[in-house]
Amino acid sequence: MADFSKLTELAVQVRRDILRMVFNAQSGHPGGSLGCVEFFVALYGNVLKHSPKPFKMEGKNQDLFFLSNGHISPVWYSVLARTGYFPMEEMSTFRKINSRLQGHPTTHEGLPGIRISSGSLGQGISVAVGAALGKRLDGDKRWVFCLTGDGELDEGQNWEAIMSAAHHKVDNLIVTVDWNGQQIDGPTDQVMSLNSLPAKWKAFGWDVLILEEGNDLASVIAMLRKAKRRTGKGKPVVILMKTQMGYGIDYMVGTHKWHGKSPNQEQLDLGMAQVVLTKLGDF
């Protein structure tokens, strides 16, 4: 387990990576990526039992993670590279031709750490339920984690998956919802109201945890550990994690406007000044 100050440093560096990747490509999704930095750093740096090398698709006796909202690939790529899955330099190829770092994550180019393609929304929870059922069949006691967006919950397939996980008592599964209240066309309340999200999940038979401080690293780590303790009791577990889209870069915070927009040079410089280079170094 990496110590806490190292994880804090990693979180700063990941934010730099996100901005620089999206700037380099002049394309990508910085807002949701920045909002989920603490989640990814906590998960890969502290919570997951995982093996970057050699990366094995089946991940027997390891924890598995699935990203349903694949458009926040920059944060995932950064954390994967910085936890040893592939060379850091590869981040400079993000969204460019002949790259393994496709706009949305895919197994198709053989990038270590990725187990399914995602990006067309609403499919990740189903996949995670399947992987969790597979572990149960194998008597594998490790966990399956999945991150989904809140806007993504507009997709009906999620609710099929949520219903099925409870029905089949998939209690080795921890889903986290990035509850940032934003989607492309605006705030979720205006685009498609989620109403009472906790009540919805409860009504579907899940053990529901709410994390108010999804951009506080210690809180995220504590919550993920708590969620693990809540598993194995006949119910799947969901963490409704409140985050701020664009967190860490003041002009991007809390708005859907940076959902899928890249900064220009001036905006990049402004951002870089807010997440100062660490000794981990840029890619």
Next chain:
Amino acid sequence: MNINDIISTETKATRDGFGQGLLEAGHANPNIVGLTADLIESLQMQHFKAAYPERFFELGIAEANMMGIAAGLSISGKIPFTGTFANFSTGRVYDQIRQSIAYSHKNVKICASHAGLTLGEDGATHQILEDIGMMRMLPGMVVINPCDYNQTKAATLAIAEYYGPVYLRFGRPAWPVFTDPTKKFKIGKALQLSSGKDVSIFATGHLVWTCIEAAKELTAQGISCEVINIHTIKPLDEEAILDSVSKTRAVVVAEEHQRNGGLGDAIANLLVQKMPVPMEYVGVKDSFGESGKPLDLLEKYGLGKKDVLWAVKDVLDRKG
């Protein structure tokens, strides 16, 4: 290889062959798991479920979720066989198959019953005639449409041993059984049923038997037919097709599917590049089906024996 040597003494549904095949595949390989979306008996999956209840997942009327769960199970090294009607196995879940299964190259077997007009009385909402087209467009997808009970069973066993996504299409009605029950299924290897020199008749699925019957009649009229069962539409056995066409220089393709996008188009695509010759389609002409008895529907929509006979005569006229 004489067409008159091919006889059928019983009828059984291809879906029954799937059910038995799945059970046997399940005996042989503990990684095989079954999934359904509220259609256990329609797909004849009750045998597998009874033998391996812990390896069978009922997912309710939620096909999109079923495809995603199948993809997830495959990550853990399982070999998921999903079972629902062909309509709900393809069009309803195209994007789930495209992203989570095909693009992700997952070892999922999409097993689809009640394909085509022979679903019968339920009508056009359920009679999918576009599924072969949709599935063969997906990169890396294997597309199989066996012709009878024995071949469907053998194909089910064969796809269990193949790594990668497969679409296995079969049907509802009792249908003549005529293939050798001991014959092993080879994915992508066309099966020649008769030798001939005048016309090549390529058929898939239920229409293989229709073409055999037509070929018997044509043979009696002195027309020498080479009937070939193209059970695997993708990958297409190009060598077998070109070998036959190089002799006959005339082609008829028959399938229980739209003319658009199916086996006919797959073969036309090959021939237009490698060996252009006169060719006729036996398939549905850009229309939906309707309620009715399977054989009546095949006749009404131009997929009967007489349609094969006409297509052969037309193509022979064009060949000159």
